Amino acid sequence: MSTARYTVLGLARPRSAWFADLGRWATSGSAPLDFVRCVSPEEVRARLASSRPFSALLVDGTLPGVDRDLLDTARSVGCAPLVVSGTGRDWVAMGAAGTLPVDFGRGDLLALLSDHAPSLAEVRSLATIGLEDGDVEADWSGRLVAVTGPGGTGASVVAQALAQCLAEDPRSAGHVLLADLARRADQAMYHTAPDVVPGVSELVEAHRAARLEAAAVRTSTFAVAARGYNLLLGLRRQRDWAALRPRATDAAVAGLLQAFRQVVADVDADVEGEAETGVIETEDRNLLARTVLGRADAVVVVGHAGTKGLHSSVRTIEELVEFGVEAARLVPVLNHAPRSPRARAELTKALGDLGASALGVELAAPLFLPSSRRLEAGLRDVGRLPTSLGSPVCRAVVAICERQLLPPTGGPRPVTPGSLGGFASDRAAS
Structure with missing residues (x-):
């Protein structure tokens, strides 16, 4: 007994x-x-x-x-x-x-x-308990790409252009999502959304006490036919972050990745938490950004091509690296860049020098997105965006995601003498 x-x-x-x-x-x-x-x-x-x-x-x-x-x-x-x-x-x-x-x-x-x-x-001696079947995610998961920036740099527009470019791949047709996960959500305005619900608040609430099927998750999004992707509306008011719960938010993001092949998340760059500030409310406020950036396959950092823009971009990248984002997963982007090769070379060198001094690691060369006269018309009419805005970012993101699929290359391993066989002439002589 x-x-x-x-x-x-x-x-x-x-x-x-x-x-x-x-x-x-x-x-x-x-x-x-x-x-x-x-x-x-x-x-x-x-x-x-x-x-x-x-x-x-x-x-x-x-x-x-x-x-x-x-x-x-x-x-x-x-x-x-x-x-x-x-x-x-x-x-x-x-x-x-x-x-x-x-x-x-x-x-x-x-x-x-x-x-x-x-x-x-x-x-009395246990700190945690292991549960065998608790909260197990599905084996298959889509790609998650976060697009962020220091603010006012056009990150939301770059996220739209990236989602449009990813949707042009026949393998991802109908399975690309643009998720507005910023605290001050603007994608509903950009897409002239006729409804304000459902959005991320309803999706997270549905995951609090249930596990949704992929079809149910997709019903929370709206199709943007002209660009080929679906849209998940963001928070209706900035203060609505207070209703989000950590585990439910994590489950909602996992549900999006099981319902779509490619998920492009428009997020803030604020990742401070309780460890940095000593205030748990700060971590709750930045919950969406911390959840997405912590599990993103690639992170696009959009900044301005200028003195202040370079400074803000490097500061944002430094905060992301301190949070835990690997430098190899970062894609620096300079928006409204000059067309002069000399000016671009100077910007590349300046970003590299600032990154090396601040982080001690070498950053990838920035991508340059020039200004486009057709951009405003595409945004106003929710039509096709210029290809030049999304294609460079799309190629860089796909390259980073494909590198992560490669098996890790190990170091040299000892070989047992005789295990590799011998020359045919030696075997014949013996």
Whole structure:
């Protein structure tokens, strides 16, 4: 007979039968557990953040506050999240360690605790708990390209041109998405969107307590027929970032990558978090940018071709590298660049020198995008954008993504004498 004892947090609707049974088992000693009732998800988070260790969190899956982030909060402190649900929702895919039916018995609970939850003696020494099936992403995932800049440099327009160019590839036809993930979203204005919903807020909210199929994700976007890509509208108000949750946002981005082959994200360059500022709200405010830039296959940094533009571009690149973006994944772009080869060579040298002194690494040569008289008409009419605006960026992005698909080249390996065979003449003589 097992002597393990557990401490269990509980959250359910009032008068739930299983909630009362659990309290009765704990009080009578018929189940080896200490049961702590909670009345809200906020109380659950507060207790998990306290110094008291908990073995498991048992929650009612029908409560509106039960989502990916609550389950992830429990997992992060070594508490196994268990969900009581009578629906067909896949809670394990959203981070739960296991599920129980509404009419579960004492034996069912103890078996699940034995399989997934550390005992009271074990949980004191655990920092995290590994869950075998929690929040597993699909094997296939599309490419994610982030387009950012210090602000006012035309990054949103470059993102449109890049998405249009990627959509010209027959392999990606109908599977290219332009996602407006900036705090101050402008793509709805650029595309004269007739509706303001659905957008990123609705998509993230839908991923809080569900795992959407690719078809459901695509219904959250709008087709831009003239350019061949789909558009995901951004935040309607800048302050709407406060409603986004980290795990739900990460799941929403993963859902986009499973629904589209190419995702071009228009994001801010602000990546400060709690570690840099000591304020958790700063990390929440920059959640979209940190989520996208942290997993992007390539990052396009758009700046102005000038003294101030070069300074701002290098400062932005430096912040991205400090955040964790590899320099090899960065594509520097200088917008409204001069056409003179000499002037471009001077800009290339200046950017290289500034990058080497600030980062200590060699940056890729910048791409130059000249001004175009046809650009304003294409933006106003939501028509085709000039090819010269997107093609150079598209080629650089595709090259970076294809390099990441190459197998890593290892160093020299010792060879066992005789394992490579011999010359035919030597074998004949022997």
